[in-house]
Amino acid sequence: MRELRRAVIAALALTLVLGLAYPLALTGAAQLVLPHRADGQASLIGRDYSKDLSLFQSRPSVTGYAPDATFFDNQGPNQKALAAQLRGYVRAYLQRERPYTPGLRAQDIPSDAVTTSASGVDPDISVANARIQAHRVAARRHLPLARVLALIDAHRSAFGSFVNVNELNQALR
DSSP: OHHHHHHHHHHHHHHHIIIIIHHHHHHHHHHHHOTTTTTOOGGGSOOOOTTOTTSOOOOOOSSTTOTTSOOOOOOOTTOHHHHHHHHHHHHHHHHHHTTTSTTOOGGGSOGGGTSOOSSSOOOEEEHHHHHHHHHHHHHHHTOOHHHHHHHHHHTBOTTSSEEEHHHHHHHHO
């Protein structure tokens, strides 16, 4: 019984210290030291750009890009619902991009273009995905393709394989 009491007290103490006091202290310190950056940055959250086809499109999101409800769809590779969802994403991608990239096939689509991220609000897309979308963006904005491709290259992540869609669209504007 004594050991059980100690375990409960330890669990409660650790919960209070690590689950409440520590996060509050860090949040308070961040607000004091970096008041303009402590609340986060909009470029860190993916957005829905589907209404404007002259912009680069984010990854699909099961959360509707809601930052307060981040999660993934939690479906396994053997579930029919996931297969149907992926087929829908592939159809939508081909419908949107094929008029500007003739000959685009399902097997040419980068996986990030038709799968959701773990959070549902990931603002990054692969450079391969961005390069396919560049044809549409250049045509809709009446820009030379080379200029849009250069914009993609200028906004690559530190590792070079991803591009932040929000920053890319901001640069287009």
